[in-house]
Amino acid sequence: MIDTTPWLDALHQAARVRSDAAGLPTRRDEAWKYTDIGALGVASFPLAGRPQGSLPTVAPLTTDALQLLLVNGSLQVLPGAELPAGVVIGRLDGKASAELVEAHLGKVIPAEAKSLAALNSGLFDDGVLVRVGAGVTLERPIEIVSVGQAGGDPLAFHPRCLLVIEDGGAATLVERHQGSGRYFSNSVLEIALGAGASLRHYTLQDESPEAVHVATTGIELAAGSRYAGMLVQTGSRLSRHETHAALAGDGASFELDGAYVGAGKQHLDNTTFVTHTAPGGKSRQLFKGVLDDQSHGVFQGTVRVERAAQKTDAHQLSKTLLLSEQAEMDGKPELEIYADDVKCGHGCTVGDIDETALFYLRARGIDAETARQLLIEAFLGDVLEKIAAEPVRTAFAAVVGECLKGAHATRRTNDHHQG
């Protein structure tokens, strides 16, 4: 539990007033047109108390990871290892690195009334602070694991993290969301990258099948900084992952790739807002999803290039493979360009498995099911391959592989042949 400080109280208070007055967004709100966040009754889920009983243990994805464990939003385990000079990994309590926290917390993500980030700001009770000092390269990956543990009754929690990498610093962050039972996890992660700083960020949303997952990630990029992210969504009943990137300094670079697998009645939403305010920035996004059964996918991507952001190079692409006739995809890529010398592109495709490729594989003796599996894995493999850290890539690919197998098992063989 965090000890409060006056400014933190003020942040809580202001946010509470905002979100109480506004309530949860509904499908009448443009940004929430495709995702009904209130549908599963999360508004009435009581706030989780302190976790009771023994703590779960989660094996880190990489043996050298500096692992932090949050249970129902409350920070339970901090890495014991000695940290290099200039690195702080601790509790977000407004006391340690107070100035740093005050300078960034609640500032990276725009404070909009009807936002889940505002709800988090009003209610978060504990959190994580990571600081990588100027010029420091943190070799060991930081791994933040958020575990939801709900028993008989549903519960809600609001994990909060702040990551500041100062000028010229570099780090790798692995973020994992998982759990059991019925819960509402509404997390906020704010990332501030100083000039020339760089971050690799790998996120795996593998929440409980009954969970409602909302995550808002804000990234502020100063001049020459680089962000490379990978967002994999396989879990939850309903999820919305929102990324807000602000390329505020000259020549900043933002790359975000996404892969998701939906089955059953899952609803998976990827929403991004990328704003170029300074010249020479580069942003690239590639989202690929496989949707089976009656699952529903959403990709909303807005790229805004302001007048000062000349020589911007921005690209976003969403590709979806529908494996069932009941699966559905809503795609809304948007470009808002106010500068005249830019290179921007976007696209959205929704399709079926390539029948020609399927025939080619079968003509070599590979049965239809295996051939289909190979093609689906290849579709997502293309994205997952971009994970530079080998153990992370293997672990993420394994989770995706299992999901595809699961999705596969629920489907009847749909194998035509001449007779």
Added chain:
Amino acid sequence: MLEIRNLHACVDGREILKGIDLTIPAGEVHAVMGPNGSGKSTLSYVLAGRDGYKVTEGSVLYRGQDLLAMKTEERACLGLFLAFQNPVEIPGVTGVNFLKTAVNAVRRSRGQSELDAMQFLKLARRKAKELGVGEEMLRRAVNTGFSGGEKKRYEALQMALLEPKFMILDETDSGLDIDALRVVAEAVDSFRSPERAMLVITHYQRILDYIVPDKVHVLAGGRIVQTGGKELAVELESTGYAQFTEQAA
């Protein structure tokens, strides 16, 4: 090996094959030549079992079994191999993964033990070397970014690994320059044996300089309109197909 009787087939409700009779015994190479649109590729797809190619009449016996009742993959496992006119690019699937899956599927169906990764790599490297296929092509995604010549050599590599009994070459010469054609055709010709048979589908005669056929059939308007020896191919090269297209029309 293969007995086609009165084969009729439709694509999108339009009849393309209008009663084909063709018998190819083991040990023989037959060429089917014909103008564009005569049904050559349709014949190869029908034999391989592609979706959307509907047989409306006739029968095909392959090694004594009803070929048309089998799925595409069952035909392949029984030794039928179609070398594609346009081998399909499959990004994201590596050659090693694809070839190993195929080889083991065929081995399983023959009651042979599956090859593990090491055994397979050893075999694939040896065959690739024999065919002049660079080892890096095994690591790359299937056909992705390959040149025309590389794609056809890759088809020959698959042939070498799967050891089929009956090969259909669908315009293998298309998109190849003279040198690439010779390399691929000689590789294919080296698979000739008394236990195997081959159907070479082509528009031009030149591939038949390397794979000399026992018989040549002319396909026009969905029917075999003439059959002869290898000299028929040479004759067609000078006379063209006009006589047959008029006849078919």
